[in-house]
Amino acid sequence: xxxxxxxxxxxxxxxxxxETYLVPLIFEPYAADLANRLASRxxxxxxxxxxxxxVVTRALASVLSDRVSIVATDLxxxxxxxxxxxxxxxxxxxxxxxxxxxxxxxxxxxxVVCQFGVMFFPEKSKAFSEARRVLRPxxxxxxxxxxxxxxxxxxxxxxxxxxxxxPKDPPRFLAxxxxxxxxxxxxxxxxxxGGFSASPQLTTVAARSRAKSSRVPAIAYCQGTPLRNEIEAxxxxxxxxxxxxxxxxxxxxxxxxxxxGKIQAHIVTIES
Numbered sequence: 015x016x017x018x019x020x021x022x023x024x025x026x027x028x029x030x031x032x033e034t035y036l037v038p039l040i041f042e043p044y045a046a047d048l049a050n051r052l053a054s055r056x057x058x059x060x061x062x063x064x065x066x067x068x069v070v071t072r073a074l075a076s077v078l079s080d081r082v083s084i085v086a087t088d089l090x091x092x093x094x095x096x097x098x099x100x101x102x103x104x105x106x107x108x109x110x111x112x113x114x115x116x117x118x119x120x121x122x123x124x125x126v127v128c129q130f131g132v133m134f135f136p137e138k139s140k141a142f143s144e145a146r147r148v149l150r151p152x153x154x155x156x157x158x159x160x161x162x163x164x165x166x167x168x169x170x171x172x173x174x175x176x177x178x179x180x181p182k183d184p185p186r187f188l189a190x191x192x193x194x195x196x197x198x199x200x201x202x203x204x205x206x207x208g209g210f211s212a213s214p215q216l217t218t219v220a221a222r223s224r225a226k227s228s229r230v231p232a233i234a235y236c237q238g239t240p241l242r243n244e245i246e247a248x249x250x251x252x253x254x255x256x257x258x259x260x261x262x263x264x265x266x267x268x269x270x271x272x273x274x275g276k277i278q279a280h281i282v283t284i285e286s
Contacts, residue, residue, distance in 0.1 A: 029092040031238035033067040039234050040277050041069045043221040044158055049073035057124035062086040063113040064131020068097030075102035087111035113141045121150045128157035133195040142208025149286035158281045163193035167275030168231040175263035179256055185244035214284040223277045228270055232261035
């Protein structure tokens with residue numbers, strides 16, 4: 015399914031809310047996972063695409079040798095600005111770039127890393143082709159994608175809850191885009207179309223998503239992702255109401271105080 019243009023827009027206050035609420039809620043454990051997978055390899059130059067607010071970048075800068083150069087890119091400048099402001103334990107090159115048309119020469123990097131970004135690429139095979147182009151022979155492309163929404167408790171609960179607010183046209187961003195690219199056969203097909211000939215390794219990793227209250231994941235998803243754009247496109251005055259409805263649905267399912275839900279993702283590793 016093609017994604018609306020608003021699915022890729024992380025502007026305004028979204029980048030700050032994304033970092034404050036969503037990163038600790040769902041991204042940190044998988045960032046550590048990706049960084050540790052790369053740390054076991056011999057690399058000298060690493061490219062991160064769709065870096066967002068830099069959670070993986072910070073993990074890479076912490077676990078990789080200082081001799082390894084890291085270039086972190088994202089399509090959305092506000093996300094990079096947030097990442098740069100947070101900083102890393104050692105220098106990183108931050109650069110605005112479109113994963114569909116990377117501004118780097120062929121065979122420049124030993125590894126390309128992407129955390130939960132490929133789902134947003136309008137042409138997956140074209141982005142994969144770009145990743146392959148900039149990889150040196152024997153390099154590695156490592157990325158992760160969310161599993162289907164039913165395997166991710168809070169996202170599923172929020173999506174279902176918002177159906178009651180907009181019954182004629184419920185916002186489906188979370189199911190459509192972040193949780194819409196989980197089928198192994200489709201991923202393998204797109205990698206082949208992007209020029210990869212090796213067989214990918216796909217590992218499914220479950221983790222826990224925890225927050226101090228039911229309201230935290232409601233704010234994270236309703237206000238810290240492009241789901242906000244969908245809500246506001248329907249009725250900008252109802253963003254607060256949508257957040258309240260999502261928080262109540264999470265409270266009814268997981269409790270009103272500290273909440274704990276399942277998250278699940280696929281990690282894909284393929285050699286160039």
